[in-house]
Amino acid sequence: ETGVTQSPTHLIKTRGQQVTLRCSSQSGHNTVSWYQQALGQGPQFIFQYYREEENGRGNFPPRFSGLQFPNYSSELNVNALELDDSALYLCASSWDRGTPEQYFGPGTRLTVT
Amino acid sequence: RKEVEQDPGPFNVPEGATVAFNCTYSNSASQSFFWYRQDCRKEPKLLMSVYSSGNEDGRFTAQLNRASQYISLLIRDSKLSDSATYLCVVSGSYQKVTFGIGTKLQVIP
Numbered sequence A: 001e002t003g004v005t006q007s008p009t010h011l012i013k014t015r016g017q018q019v020t021l022r023c024s025s026q027s028g029h030n031t032v033s034w035y036q037q038a039l040g041q042g043p044q045f046i047f048q049y050y051r052e053e054e055n056g057r058g059n060f061p062p063r064f065s066g067l068q069f070p071n072y073s074s075e076l077n078v079n080a081l082e083l084d085d086s087a088l089y090l091c092a093s094s095w096d097r098g099t100p101e102q103y104f105g106p107g108t109r110l111t112v113t
Numbered sequence B: 001r002k003e004v005e006q007d008p009g010p011f012n013v014p015e016g017a018t019v020a021f022n023c024t025y026s027n028s029a030s031q032s033f034f035w036y037r038q039d040c041r042k043e044p045k046l047l048m049s050v051y052s053s054g055n056e057d058g059r060f061t062a063q064l065n066r067a068s069q070y071i072s073l074l075i076r077d078s079k080l081s082d083s084a085t086y087l088c089v090v091s092g093s094y095q096k097v098t099f100g101i102g103t104k105l106q107v108i109p
Helices: none
Strands: A004-009 A010-013 A020-024 A031-037 A044-050 A053-057 A064-068 A074-078 A089-094 A108-113 B004-006 B011-014 B018-023 B032-038 B045-048 B056-059 B060-065 B072-076 B085-093 B097-098 B103-108
Touching: A004 A089, A010 A020, A020 A089, A020 A108, A031 A074, A031 B103, A044 A064, A044 B097, A074 A089, B011 B018, B018 B085, B018 B103, B032 B060, B032 B072, B045 B056, B045 B060, B072 B085
Parallel strands: A010 A108, B011 B103
Antiparallel strands: A004 A020, A020 A074, A031 A044, A031 A089, A044 A053, A064 A074, A089 A108, B004 B018, B018 B072, B032 B045, B032 B085, B056 B060, B060 B072, B085 B097, B085 B103
16 A cells, blocks of 8 residues: 545535545655546646645646645645536655655545536 | 557457557657556556666566657566556656556456
C-alpha cells in the first residue's frame, strides 16, 4: 500500500450541490496532485499543491478548487456539480514537486444525479 | 493530436506469451516517462520509470525513443496476474503530468 488515503470512498450528490473530497499524503511527501478519471479514460490532471500553494492547474474550471494544509493533507472542492463531474477522483502524493513519481490513493468515486 | 496516445486494446494474449505496448507523445520537451498499472476499479500504481538507456525489472522492459517520441513496455512470459490496464505517463514540468488512455491487457489461461 502507498500510505495515501482518501475519503469518502463513494459519494452520491445531486446536480448543483457542492462536494469536498479529502486526501492524506504519504508520510514525508509535501506535494499532492488531484486527478479526475472518467470511465474508460486515463486520469486527467486537475491541480497540484506544494507546501500549501497551488503549483499548477489543468484544464478545469474555477469551480474546482483545493487546499493543502500544514500537514500536507489536501482537499478538493467542487461547486455547482454537473452530471459530467461523475468520475473517480484520485489523489497522488510525491516526495517533492520536482519528483514526478507519484503514489496514488484508492480514490473517491463520485456520482452526480 | 492528443498529448499522449495509446492503443486502448484490449490485447488478449495466452499465458506465457510476450506482449508489447507502445505509447507516443507529442511534446518533444517532455522530460520524464513512466508506466503505471491500473487494476479494474483501483488506483494506478507505478510500474516503472522509463529511461533513455532502457530499463528492465524482471519480466518487464521499458524503452524510450526520444527521436521518434515513443515509449514501449514489453512483458515476457505473461501471467494471469498481469491482466490490467497499463497507463503511459509523460511529464514535462513538474506540475504537468499527462496520462494516456491506457492499454487493456487480458492474459488468457
